[in-house]
Amino acid sequence: MTEYKEIATPSRTKEILKQHGFSFKKSLGQNFLTEPNILRKIVETAGIDRQTNVIEVGPGIGALTEQLAKNAAQVLTFEIDDRLIPVLEDTLSPYSNVTVVHKDVLKADLITTTKDVFKEELPIKVVANLPYYITTPIMMHFLESDLEVSEMIVMMQKEVADRISAKPSTKAYGSLSIAVQYFMEASIAFIVPKTVFIPQPNVDSAIIKLTKRDKPAVDVTNEKEFFKLTKASFQLRRKTLWNNLTHSYGKDETTKELLTKSLTEAEIDPSRRGETLSLEEFARLSNQLEKNRSL
Numbered sequence: 001m002t003e004y005k006e007i008a009t010p011s012r013t014k015e016i017l018k019q020h021g022f023s024f025k026k027s028l029g030q031n032f033l034t035e036p037n038i039l040r041k042i043v044e045t046a047g048i049d050r051q052t053n054v055i056e057v058g059p060g061i062g063a064l065t066e067q068l069a070k071n072a073a074q075v076l077t078f079e080i081d082d083r084l085i086p087v088l089e090d091t092l093s094p095y096s097n098v099t100v101v102h103k104d105v106l107k108a109d110l111i112t113t114t115k116d117v118f119k120e121e122l123p124i125k126v127v128a129n130l131p132y133y134i135t136t137p138i139m140m141h142f143l144e145s146d147l148e149v150s151e152m153i154v155m156m157q158k159e160v161a162d163r164i165s166a167k168p169s170t171k172a173y174g175s176l177s178i179a180v181q182y183f184m185e186a187s188i189a190f191i192v193p194k195t196v197f198i199p200q201p202n203v204d205s206a207i208i209k210l211t212k213r214d215k216p217a218v219d220v221t222n223e224k225e226f227f228k229l230t231k232a233s234f235q236l237r238r239k240t241l242w243n244n245l246t247h248s249y250g251k252d253e254t255t256k257e258l259l260t261k262s263l264t265e266a267e268i269d270p271s272r273r274g275e276t277l278s279l280e281e282f283a284r285l286s287n288q289l290e291k292n293r294s295l
């Protein structure tokens with residue numbers, strides 16, 4: 001059997017880039033991983049086996065894709081950059097269980113594509129070294145789709161990973177923490193230094209592990225209202241909840257009455273700041289607003 005050198009070593013990466021005359025596009029968040037041990041640690045953290053189908057976003061030259069292919073049932077990967085498609089055809093040729101889809105992942109219909117590609121209905125995990133300029137839109141694209149994803153193990157800027165996994169009353173806590181933690185349990189698995197990428201980004205990265213909850217973290221009567229409320233509560237940082245809510249919902253008497261009644265019934269002091277409220281408190285307030293609006 002032919003022995004293949006791993007794609008992710010610094011020397012093989014440079015060789016592939018040179019062979020294909022590839023130049024990085026900063027605008028596409030292209031920072032390639034060149035440390036096989038980190039890739040193995042990602043696959044280990046994700047707990048991937050032949051009973052798991054994997055979706056990857058942004059394979060680059062296939063460094064992580066290769067490790068996923070060696071362990072998973074099938075790998076479906078989305079790459080936006082047409083210059084990388086022939087490179088991937090070459091580097092991933094030993095792996096028959098990989099499908100590269102040349103598409104902007106944000107424009108992909110995840111349900112249809114997975115149905116077309118995955119031969120067996122197995123648990124799906126998302127594993128990726130995300131392009132940093134669109135980390136949040138990609139996360140939301142997966143969370144808001146109806147695709148059943150059991151876990152997401154994704155690399156992103158450490159600062160964004162801190163925000164996603166933040167607890168109430170910390171500096172990093174905000175509407176992104178709530179949007180993700182509503183659906184998934186979030187924890188930082190490990191930190192990745194910027195030195196293992198070509199080209200080197202300006203900041204360190206983190207691998208975040210998100211595990212789908214059996215049901216959302218809190219009971220809300222109207223999810224749209226709940227997310228609108230949490231976004232509104234963080235619009236003006238360092239301002240009170242009351243300032244934020246009147247800023248977003250309106251300052252007229254009817255709105256103020258609705259807000260006052262709902263805050264009182266939810267037992268939440270309007271002089272608190274949004275960042276001190278737990279998911280439960282936001283749910284209570286959202287449910288009261290919903291109830292009082294329909295009175």
Ligand code: SAM
Nearest residue numbers: 031032033058059060078079080104105129131
């Ligand atoms: N997985 C590779 C690795 O770890 O070395 C590359 C990761 S690099 C941080 C991000 C990759 O995402 C690049 O290959 C880039 O071209 C691709 N990309 C950027 N925007 C994308 C989008 N909207 N849809 C799909 N891929 C995208």
